[in-house]
Amino acid sequence: MGEIKLTYPEAFKDRIIAGLCKDGLEFGYQETVVDEDGNTVQNPQTKAQYIKDWLRQKVKNEIKRYEYDIARQNETETINEEIDNIELT
Numbered sequence: 001m002g003e004i005k006l007t008y009p010e011a012f013k014d015r016i017i018a019g020l021c022k023d024g025l026e027f028g029y030q031e032t033v034v035d036e037d038g039n040t041v042q043n044p045q046t047k048a049q050y051i052k053d054w055l056r057q058k059v060k061n062e063i064k065r066y067e068y069d070i071a072r073q074n075e076t077e078t079i080n081e082e083i084d085n086i087e088l089t
Contacts, residue, residue: 004059006055017047017048017051020051020054021047021050021051029043029047029050030043031043
């Protein structure tokens with residue numbers, strides 16, 4: 001399996017986590033969440049796991065966007081070729 005690995009100096013760990021978990025970043029990390037009973041509880045997902053999940057989804061979304069663009073371009077070229085070859089008199 002391929003791997004993409006992100007490493008950083010330990011001295012920057014807190015700054016990186018804070019920057020990637022801030023409010024306004026997509027959905028932002030929530031320190032507390034509401035459970036199924038309606039109670040506010042500590043978020044069981046750690047900030048590190050949130051970042052990993054966010055990055056995974058971001059990568060998937062970018063791949064989708066790229067492949068959608070290619071598919072749209074290919075379909076546009078096919079349509080243009082078909083329409084351009086219609087003989088109108």
